[in-house]
Amino acid sequence: MTRHTLVMASFLLETHVMGAGPTGCMVALALAQQNQRVVLFDPQAFDALTSRSRAYAITHSSRRLMQSLGLWDELQKDLVAFEQLDLRDLAAGRQVIFVAEDLAKKNRGHRGIGWILDHRPLMTVLLRKLQQSGLVEMHLGGEAAPIPSPDSLVIAADGPSSPTRKSWGIHCWQHRYRQGCLTAKVVLRGIQANQACELFRPEGPLAVLPLGNDHFQVVWSAPMERCQERCALAPSEFLDQLAGILPQGIDPDLLLDQPKAFPQQWMLAHRLSRGRGVLIGEAGHRCHPVGGQGLNLCWRDVDVLVRSVQKGGSAKRIAARYGRQRWIDLILVGSATDLLVRCFSNRISLLVGLRRIALQLLKHSVGLRQLSLRAMTDGPLQIGRALPD
Ligand SMILES: Cc1cc2nc3c(=O)[nH]c(=O)nc-3n(C[C@H](O)[C@H](O)[C@H](O)COP(=O)(O)OP(=O)(O)OC[C@H]3O[C@@H](n4cnc5c(N)ncnc54)[C@H](O)[C@@H]3O)c2cc1C
CATH class of the missing domain: 3.30.9.10 (D-Amino Acid Oxidase, subunit A, domain 2)
Structure with missing residues (x-):
């Protein structure tokens, strides 16, 4: 299929995004930039959507998505780079400091190991861009949205208690910490x-x-x-x-x-797609905030879903393809954060001893630091692969 027919085919797809949190807004913007018509619905109004007091740790996988959508430069003044990550285990008495040299070569030119971004500027820029897009129809503050046509792709981005997921009858595995x-x-x-x-x-x-x-x-x-x-x-x-x-x-x-x-909970939906519907962001999964992985994982969903739309096909086919492709990343990151919390939140002498050895190895091995930083910042599936610019 030529590039032209790919764009024409994808133009015909209508998408309904339920939820205008950071994941819903990001997917709406990414799809609009692919010439899709998007209907975005959220019961909260603009002011409520921007007013959460939270800051997100942004990794290099999110940096790449933001750059591709033209958000990076616009948010530059709000992105606070950190060039050192100081990791300490107080019970084991060990400390490891990650620096920019521990990043993959392609990530080193970007100054930060990661960035901290406040919710308000992020949501303000996202919602403004969506308002300016001629392809996005926004229904915020509970304003009724049109019913999706039988051919449209329905994207549930309505957060951890996702009413849409429940209405589709999708259950979850979950563990409350x-x-x-x-x-x-x-x-x-x-x-x-x-x-x-x-x-x-x-x-x-x-x-x-x-x-x-x-x-x-x-x-x-x-x-x-x-x-x-x-x-x-x-x-x-x-x-x-x-x-x-x-x-x-x-x-x-x-x-x-x-x-x-x-x-806090670890949660993963039993399936990430049903018919022409998909679950993205915290509607489909949740993990402990250790390591600041949450939103970055949600935005990797966006990346994979948009690539699936680009590949074309019916809404059902796009949804099924996305559902298949997201499992490994979600399971690996969810399990890694769970393991970290369980192994490090105690004084059990055997575990304290093992942690001492592990952190000592990490401190003295550049290779191990690079490997762990690569998994944290680009995602575990990128280990051993060539990174995009
Ligand atoms: C304490 C804490 C600290 C965190 N720190 C970090 C961090 O440092 N780094 C990081 O990457 N992540 C972090 N996270 C995780 C991060 O906050 C989430 O990953 C992120 O908010 C998920 O975004 P979302 O858009 O998927 O869901 P949400 O932000 O929950 O948005 C869901 C949206 O859906 C809307 N909605 C609800 N019901 C409906 C409906 N019926 N129809 C339509 N819309 C609906 C809601 O109004 C809301 O706007 C943290 C989380 C917590 C709890």
Whole structure:
């Protein structure tokens, strides 16, 4: 099939995207750029969609997707690069520092090991671009959307409790962690503005993500009741508790938002497509936030779905092809994050000993650091493959 007929064939496909979170907006934009007509529906209005207080760790696989959609330059001033990732296991007393040289060669020219991007600028730019597109029909704030025609591709991007997934009768495998996590934005002293940290503690991992200048987001995992108790503390007490667990020399000065607690689960839908419908983003899977993989995994769904649309065929064929192609990445990343949380959130002496050996090896082997960073930032399926530019 020539390029021309491919574009003509794909132009005839109408897509309905249920959910305008970061995954739904990204897929709507990517499809509109492929000349698809897109109907996008979300019960939340523009202001609610942009107002979540969260920052995302962006990896190189997401950087490539953002670049291909023209989002990278537009969001440049909001992307905070981190050039060092400081990984510590406090119970095992080991530390490994990842630097840009540990990245694959093709990723090194981009300054960061990864980036932190706040929800608000991301969603504002995405929603504005969608509003400006002549191919996207938006129905936000619960405004009724037209019923999809029998030939259209229906994309469920309506989040972890996905009403669309339930209406299609798709069940999930899931495991609810005893651990929850809380997120809070704070001012920190004694840490570089280009440094991110992942601290493994017996009660759960703590991520410290740079937001620019001396502002940081903490993602603090612990048993859910403890997260809720900490969220209810007065700001000074909260900062005291945080000071007690941060490595020596790093001190919290100010709390910038109200800490919020979230339950954590590993979840994977039994199937990712049904008829002409597909599940993408957290409608189809969820993993623990350790390693900041969540949104990046959702955006790799977008990449694979758009490639499936480009290959052509009926909505049913596109959906089935996507469903088959996403399994391995989702299972590998979900299992890796689950294993990390289980092995590192304890003081069991056998495991502490094994962690000591593993981290010592990682510290002294560039090859191992490159391998683990490649899996985290490009996805495990890219190991051993030539990376695109
Ligand atoms: C505490 C915490 C920290 C995290 N940190 C990171 C991180 O550092 N890096 C990272 O990559 N990821 C992180 N994640 C994961 C990340 O937040 C999710 O992966 C991301 O929000 C998933 O986006 P989504 O669009 O799939 O779902 P959502 O963001 O949940 O969006 C779903 C949308 O669907 C809409 N909707 C609901 N019902 C319907 C309906 N019936 N019809 C249509 N629309 C509907 C909702 O209004 C919403 O807008 C974190 C998650 C948590 C909980």
